[in-house]
Amino acid sequence: MGPLMSSFRQLLRNTPEGLYCPPGDFYVDPVRPVDRAVITHGHSDHARGGHGSVLATPETLAIMAARYGQDFAGATEAAPYGKAIARGGVNVTMVPAGHVLGSAQAVLRWKDITIVVSGDYKRRRDPTCPLFEPVPCHVFVSEATFGLPVFRFPDAADEVAKLLKSVALFPERTHLVGAYALGKAQRIICLLRDAGYDKTLYMHGALASMNALYEQHGVALGPTAPATDAARNALPGEIVIAPPSAIADKWARRFADPIPAFASGWMTVRARARQRHVELPLVISDHADWDELTETITELKPEELWITHGSEDALLRWSELNGITAHALEIIGYEDEDE
Amino acid sequence: MKAFARLLDQLAFTPSRNAKLTLLRDYLGHAPDPERGWALASLTGALTFDAAKPAFIRKAAEARLDPLLFSLSYDFVGDLAETVALVWPARPGANREPELPEVVDALRTASRREVPQLLERWLDALDSNGRWALLKLLTGGLRVGVSARLAKQALAQMGDVPVADIEEVWHAQTPPYGDLFAWLEKRSARPGSDAPARFRPVMLAQAIDEATDFVRYAAADYAAEWKWDGIRVQAANEQGQRRLYSRTGEDIAAAFPDVLEALEFEGVIDGELLIFNDGHAAPFGDLQQRLNRKGADAKLMAKFPAGIRAYDLLMDGEEDLRALPFAQRRQRLEVFIARLTSSRIDLSPLQPFTSWEELARLRADPPEGDPRIAEGLMLKRWDSLYEAGRPKGPWFKWKRDPHLVDAVLMYAQRGHGKRSGFYSDYTFGVWREDANGDRSLTPVGKAYFGFTDEELKRLDKFVRDNTVDRFGPVRSVRADKDFGLVLEIAFEGLQRSSRHKSGVAMRFPRVHRIRWDKPAREADELPSLEKLLD
Ligand SMILES: [Zn+2]
Ligand SMILES: [Zn+2]
Numbered sequence: 001m002g003p004l005m006s007s008f009r010q011l012l013r014n015t016p017e018g019l020y021c022p023p024g025d026f027y028v029d030p031v032r033p034v035d036r037a038v039i040t041h042g043h044s045d046h047a048r049g050g051h052g053s054v055l056a057t058p059e060t061l062a063i064m065a066a067r068y069g070q071d072f073a074g075a076t077e078a079a080p081y082g083k084a085i086a087r088g089g090v091n092v093t094m095v096p097a098g099h100v101l102g103s104a105q106a107v108l109r110w111k112d113i114t115i116v117v118s119g120d121y122k123r124r125r126d127p128t129c130p131l132f133e134p135v136p137c138h139v140f141v142s143e144a145t146f147g148l149p150v151f152r153f154p155d156a157a158d159e160v161a162k163l164l165k166s167v168a169l170f171p172e173r174t175h176l177v178g179a180y181a182l183g184k185a186q187r188i189i190c191l192l193r194d195a196g197y198d199k200t201l202y203m204h205g206a207l208a209s210m211n212a213l214y215e216q217h218g219v220a221l222g223p224t225a226p227a228t229d230a231a232r233n234a235l236p237g238e239i240v241i242a243p244p245s246a247i248a249d250k251w252a253r254r255f256a257d258p259i260p261a262f263a264s265g266w267m268t269v270r271a272r273a274r275q276r277h278v279e280l281p282l283v284i285s286d287h288a289d290w291d292e293l294t295e296t297i298t299e300l301k302p303e304e305l306w307i308t309h310g311s312e313d314a315l316l317r318w319s320e321l322n323g324i325t326a327h328a329l330e331i332i333g334y335e336d337e338d339e
Numbered sequence: 340m341k342a343f344a345r346l347l348d349q350l351a352f353t354p355s356r357n358a359k360l361t362l363l364r365d366y367l368g369h370a371p372d373p374e375r376g377w378a379l380a381s382l383t384g385a386l387t388f389d390a391a392k393p394a395f396i397r398k399a400a401e402a403r404l405d406p407l408l409f410s411l412s413y414d415f416v417g418d419l420a421e422t423v424a425l426v427w428p429a430r431p432g433a434n435r436e437p438e439l440p441e442v443v444d445a446l447r448t449a450s451r452r453e454v455p456q457l458l459e460r461w462l463d464a465l466d467s468n469g470r471w472a473l474l475k476l477l478t479g480g481l482r483v484g485v486s487a488r489l490a491k492q493a494l495a496q497m498g499d500v501p502v503a504d505i506e507e508v509w510h511a512q513t514p515p516y517g518d519l520f521a522w523l524e525k526r527s528a529r530p531g532s533d534a535p536a537r538f539r540p541v542m543l544a545q546a547i548d549e550a551t552d553f554v555r556y557a558a559a560d561y562a563a564e565w566k567w568d569g570i571r572v573q574a575a576n577e578q579g580q581r582r583l584y585s586r587t588g589e590d591i592a593a594a595f596p597d598v599l600e601a602l603e604f605e606g607v608i609d610g611e612l613l614i615f616n617d618g619h620a621a622p623f624g625d626l627q628q629r630l631n632r633k634g635a636d637a638k639l640m641a642k643f644p645a646g647i648r649a650y651d652l653l654m655d656g657e658e659d660l661r662a663l664p665f666a667q668r669r670q671r672l673e674v675f676i677a678r679l680t681s682s683r684i685d686l687s688p689l690q691p692f693t694s695w696e697e698l699a700r701l702r703a704d705p706p707e708g709d710p711r712i713a714e715g716l717m718l719k720r721w722d723s724l725y726e727a728g729r730p731k732g733p734w735f736k737w738k739r740d741p742h743l744v745d746a747v748l749m750y751a752q753r754g755h756g757k758r759s760g761f762y763s764d765y766t767f768g769v770w771r772e773d774a775n776g777d778r779s780l781t782p783v784g785k786a787y788f789g790f791t792d793e794e795l796k797r798l799d800k801f802v803r804d805n806t807v808d809r810f811g812p813v814r815s816v817r818a819d820k821d822f823g824l825v826l827e828i829a830f831e832g833l834q835r836s837s838r839h840k841s842g843v844a845m846r847f848p849r850v851h852r853i854r855w856d857k858p859a860r861e862a863d864e865l866p867s868l869e870k871l872l873d
Binding site: 148149150151152154162169170259268269270271273274278279280281311313314317318321 | 345349351352353354358361362365404405407408409411412415416417418421422425426466467
């Protein structure tokens with residue numbers, strides 16, 4: 001390892017608690033409670049409760065408060081997008097990651113080194129959050145949730161059109177769409193509105209608080225109503241949105257001959273959809289697909305690529321073929337919220 | 340292909356029989372003819388292909404994607420066709436997406452050797468769902484739970500008729516079921532043996548196997564005629580109804596009003612749609628100007644007048660001739676055509692011969708006139724009845740050998756996927772003499788297959804060792820009278836082209852042999868190539 005490599009490790013290194021920044025004495029998205037944490041976004045595997053202090057975007061802080069209660073951390077500091085904040089000798093700037101509301105890449109600058117911890121990200125337009133901003137860097141720390149060439153996601157609008165076509169074809173049945181409560185659910189709602197669907201959308205109770213939070217942050221969701229108090233054979237011809245676990249649950253039996261749908265990048269693979277008894281797979285993801293991952297790395301041309309979690313093997317191979325130095329960090333504790 | 344692929348995808352995920360019915364009914368009600376007919380046939384197993392073996396599909400994918408990335412993907416997905424459909428890299432500027440009838444038509448007529456090239460082109464043009472459907476279709480893996488019974492029920496619902504009514508006529512129906520849909524959509528009467536001008540399923544020829552078939556079959560049992568380079572059509576005029584069908588049952592009359600007008604007869608003929616110049620067949624390129632159009636204006640029809648070269652008679656007035664032997668049908672056809680006054684319909688002449696050897700000589704060196712631009716020969720047993728499909732024995736096609744030309748490698752370009760590290764797309768040229776008598780190479784075509792992986796490595800090394808210039812991904816390779824690499828190129832035909840500097844364009848060029856031994860100055864000259872113009 002050359003001197004450059006060791007200087008990158010001086011700024012950020014992998015520890016059992018997660019990525020640690022010695023000169024700033026903080027962790028990024030730690031998987032265990034720590035004194036000082038920088039949090040990229042509100043998904044529970046990245047944003048855990050019980051840290052001493054948390055630095056995050058105001059939206060992410062609000063999400064954490066909604067999930068874990070107001071006292072989720074000893075102290076908090078809001079870092080709006082683009083504002084550099086000093087932590088020891090390190091400058092920390094949060095930059096949009098395009099993943100969910102408030103999601104950010106943590107840009108760490110120290111001496112003349114820049115490391116970008118991207119958290120989870122995607123490159124596509126999403127009506128619920130600002131677009132990913134590429135930041136030139138020496139080390140790019142990337143996820144690889146969908147790091148296989150099989151994952152090339154179609155246009156989300158086409159997938160929503162598929163859903164609406166099915167609703168028109170089966171007016172006597174309820175369409176039950178499984179979507180993760182933070183981010184995916186609100187994005188689906190916005191996509192449906194963009195497609196001109198202005199009827200009331202019915203919500204599982206678990207979505208209520210995140211929907212309200214998104215609306216408070218200026219993401220208009222249109223008319224929604226709780227689906228939970230519906231009678232038997234309820235809501236024919238309507239769309240109900242629920243957390244993925246609920247669509248195969250007893251809860252789902254109250255609806256009229258429901259068609260189980262699931263919005264996730266994993267729906268790319270037919271066997272995955274069949275395992276979950278999904279009848280209408282919707283390939284909509286808040287993560288980067290293979291092309292987005294490789295194009296982002298090609299665009300940034302970092303001196304090193306560090307891969308946090310996901311399918312590292314294929315991305316490592318691709319990096320080798322493309323002359324990019326890459327390391328897998330194999331961080332234990334990040335899981336994909338789509339599962 | 341999109342709608343069909345979408346239907347397959349949905350059927351595969353839908354367990355409920357009622358929901359399957361709804362999906363089918365919706366598709367059949369919206370898809371055009373003959374697509375929906377072919378879709379129905381492939382879903383119910385009335386039409387199956389086993390055109391591509393898994394090993395071939397995997398090899399094709401690994402030529403586009405690093406094999407390690409491919410196996411990581413395959414391990415994850417677990418299904419070969421699905422993996423290939425997902426990982427196949429998009430090729431910007433690829434061809435138009437093929438429609439299902441085109442695919443069916445091509446697969447029914449292509450030889451085993453042609454399938455790989457067709458497949459790659461289709462995969463390039465389709466999206467991942469379309470690729471999945473195509474690969475499932477090609478490997479005979481369409482298992483989406485649609486029985487003939489379910490299909491009939493969907494048809495019954497679509498036309499709002501009892502299922503029994505469908506069953507009564509079903510046995511007489513053949514893909515792509517044009518009559519059936521016309522009836523269900525209240526555009527015509529219930530199909531029976533008497534629906535006028537309906538499409539009669541076509542009889543197709545097998546490719547002859549020169550090694551075995553000539554020993555097995557006697558020359559005296561067969562009639563020979565030239566295989567014209569147009570498109571196969573069925574022209575019908577019955578009880579005032581005129582139709583012009585493609586081989587797959589697609590009604591193409593709208594693009595050929597001139598031909599439709601010439602159908603001044605009562606009956607159904609089988610023949611080749613061609614462009615005629617003073618009674619002579621024009622090359623296929625001329626016909627292409629008129630294909631796939633919604634209509635034709637007077638100017639286009641005057642420039643490219645279309646007609647039919649008839650080679651069979653299916654209906655003579657009200658008499659169905661299909662159960663008669665070819666010898667009798669042929670006599671009836673000659674009388675039938677002689678009665679016509681239009682110059683747009685003529686007779687495909689029989690080519691007399693006494694032995695297979697004599698016929699082989701005729702094929703290698705066709706007589707003056709139209710046979711010179713024929714695609715080869717057709718052999719039809721004198722006693723063959725007109726049977727739908729492709730029975731083995733009664734009809735054979737014996738295509739002309741490909742043309743060969745010795746050309747010199749001029750430029751090379753990097754390939755894709757596994758070949759991305761290699762210079763694998765080759766532009767080659769032949770010699771041309773200018774007014775001063777100086778000879779220089781002029782590019783005449785581009786080939787990117789026909790060589791083995793070993794040969795590719797040697798070719799790539801040759802390109803790198805002999806690069807004289809580079810622009811972007813293209814390298815210019817040393818090629819002059821003293822030095823250069825000769826490639827023997829095989830191709831199917833040659834046409835005039837204003838887009839090419841040399842003025843000619845090849846059909847299906849591929850590297851046939853690499854002539855490491857041959858001096859570049861001995862490669863072919865443009866005038867000898869021009870003699871091969873269609
Ligand atoms: Zn996330
Ligand atoms: Zn994550």
